[in-house]
Amino acid sequence: MKKALFLLPFLTLLFFCCTPKSEKKEASGNINTISVIIDDQLWNGEVGDSIRNKFASPVIGLPKEEPLFTINQYPIRLLEGYMTNSRNIIVVKKEEENRFQLIQNEFASPQNVFHISGKTAASILNTIEAYAPEMIEKMRETEILENQKAIDTALANTQKITDKFNITLDVPKGYNMVMRRKKFVWFKKEITSGNTSILVYQVPIGEIKNGQNVANNIIRMRDSIGNLYIHGTARGTQMITEDSYSPYLFHIKIKGKETYEMKGTWELKNDFMSGPFINYTIIDRANKRALVLEGFCYAPSKEKRDLMFELEAIIKSVEFLKKKNRKK
Template sequence: MNKVHFFLAFIVLLTSCNQKPVGKKISTGELNHIAIIIDDQLWNGEIGDNVRTKFAAPVIGLAQEEPIFSINQYPAKLLEGYMTHSRNIMVIKKSTKNSYKVRKDEYAIPQNTVYIGGTSVAEILDILNNNAAEIIKLFQETDIKLSQQVNDSSLLNKSRLRDRFNISLDVPTGYKYAMDENNFVWLKKDNISGNQSILIYQVPQTCLKRNSNPIDNIIKMRDSIGELYIHGTVAESRMITEQGFAPYLTMTTLDGRKTYHTKGTWELKNDFMAGPFINYAVEDTVNKRLIIIEGFCYAPSKNKRDLVFELRAIIETFKFLK
């Protein structure tokens, strides 16, 4: 068991020991993994193809293709064995009636077990198509919460962000302050394969102009920040939004506030470094400002999905202080 797996199990044990029902075990498994319980005949046909298309689709915003979830398939008989310890489980089978059920913490804690039954291949496919988005959201929210619980075991002091921006963010102690200026903070964590960074800054609310394309304004904001603060070792190099890879923009909320969520790829102009970023622009209408929280990573020899997922888990702890 590596350090990450140990901390996952340890934190879940601590947070669930007071309410843990008798006989329930601690769930296991890496983040962004699903155990699919399905017989080989169905898995090797149209149903298996559909599951792979939905749940192993490429993550939006990564330059190289990586699946939303890593999937492991097991025959139905293993549901009675060690697979009941997995955190995210889907059970798919033919049945005498159509059914779709979600059960929480059925065999272990925390755990999601999704049961899909259908009288035919067509009926099973229909259930999958209608519920895939909900299942993906459920699995990701559980993994986000678990990642945040791991981080909670050791957090940076929050006073700097409180004093700078009157906000709270749960950042684990692996991150250090690379830069701390009046309206800009850069937190960075070095690792064997590269590094991960979190930027926090504020700009006037007018930077997202009415009746204009928000994505263009967000690109201008982050490119101007890159020119000011994020430079490479090569002369005249600076972080920009990769011009050959259009970012994706969706609307979400952080701490109940309207938030522009952008995913894309950054690069160093006049240099060869690049990687994915996730950018959250949170509206603070009371103070007529936008709070920008961006996570980006550089890991040329490693897959980026789980690195970005860790950044997302940190950013989604964001809160305005009273």
């Protein structure tokens, strides 16, 4: 009996040592949100100002200012609490070592935990200044994937897109095809007090890359499409690129293909409707075309950051199929 009692603690310890660790919990939280773990003294000073200026700067291309990320601040002592479930965490501490480190899936998955420390506020500020662009890019990448994961659970029927353009595009349920032409497809989703839309069309590469200003070429292309297909209820109210503010243009790659990303605002000519758009003009040399994927929304009473972010996630789900799969 004594021998059995002696073995019991040993066997219990052996059981726990040999039991595999449970899988990490799933990260949670609203899209485009950051938990910043930092003491109030740093948060209320220059360090906090720098974090707000970098990570809550206005999103470009929206008609009204909205922050790039929504920031929730917590003191260091709460690090082990609920906010460790967040997908994006920035931990800022005053320590003897000047350090920047990204640990992925430290407390949950998927998750980015950025550790920033320094001996002084000035050294912490220097680290934030140096690494903020890299941090923003990583967090946006994570949020795009999270948005695409949510979309992937319930997809609309996009076979017409595949048939016409030899691509796949993950469009969520709720979007319905409202117009189909030879080289143009329009999907729309009704939301409270408005709607969001996805356009897919193609033009000759020469319309975009012809030795002239690319931005002007894309604006001219957008306006011609609006004149053909996208109108208000009255005559002469076609969609145009708002000319009060110049759109932003970036040269990027999507699925390895040269792409022009344009962000700006649209309006209906001779009408009062307007909103933001995001346009991706992909130079698809293999198929001798410029493939255009565009998202825009009309939501006058709603904030538009996350609406436009969902449209960006949808567009960036595009996959190009082999030529032999194309249907005529």
